[in-house]
Amino acid sequence: MKPQYNPLKGEAPLEDKSFYSGEYLIKRNIETIPTLLDPIFPRVGSVAIAGSSDLGKSTLLRQLALAVSVGDSSFLGWKLNPIHKSAMVVSTEDFADLMTITLKTFNKEKKLHTSKYENIHFMFVIENLLEKLEGFIKDNPIDLLVMDAFLDIFDGVMNDGGQVRRFITKYDQLAAKHGFLVVFNHHAGKRTQQFAPSKDNLLGSQSFEAKMRLVI
Numbered sequence: 001m002k003p004q005y006n007p008l009k010g011e012a013p014l015e016d017k018s019f020y021s022g023e024y025l026i027k028r029n030i031e032t033i034p035t036l037l038d039p040i041f042p043r044v045g046s047v048a049i050a051g052s053s054d055l056g057k058s059t060l061l062r063q064l065a066l067a068v069s070v071g072d073s074s075f076l077g078w079k080l081n082p083i084h085k086s087a088m089v090v091s092t093e094d095f096a097d098l099m100t101i102t103l104k105t106f107n108k109e110k111k112l113h114t115s116k117y118e119n120i121h122f123m124f125v126i127e128n129l130l131e132k133l134e135g136f137i138k139d140n141p142i143d144l145l146v147m148d149a150f151l152d153i154f155d156g157v158m159n160d161g162g163q164v165r166r167f168i169t170k171y172d173q174l175a176a177k178h179g180f181l182v183v184f185n186h187h188a189g190k191r192t193q194q195f196a197p198s199k200d201n202l203l204g205s206q207s208f209e210a211k212m213r214l215v216i
Contacts, residue, residue, distance in 0.1 A: 069120035092152035158204030
């Protein structure tokens, strides 16, 4: 028989994190939002990096995933706080041969044993993506999920705020359930390139940036 949630004790059963009492929450030993990349990225939730094409967004996110998974203590001068030292990169713009060359090039500088790369994982085929990711993550906990690129992975109408929000919510809930950060790589509109960086430059519905905890 499953243990029952007891609001008086302020406990949430380990297998069901749906219900929390205020007493349980206020007793937790947390004073600031836990971060994966301090003080920029939270440990859990959804964030986005966006901009025009050919700026190096994919490279930046791949380097972050590698830093998390090979055990680096910092990234671009900011402290890393991974728990599992593991990351997943979903890439619709790369393939296995290209990623092999990329990793070999990266390791010419790092000079790490190949076993140090066992905790970074890649997906290039996105059919049934959500189900496959959850099945993998249940057995292989991660700190970071990179979704590159949002426009390829999202299967709805980009200007439909409801569809965008429901899609992102599925991954946000997955991140909350398993305790990791999702970073979406997104694009800015071509006609916005001459403007100053702004969340208003993003392609598609305003719901995209509204659902994110942070947009860079």
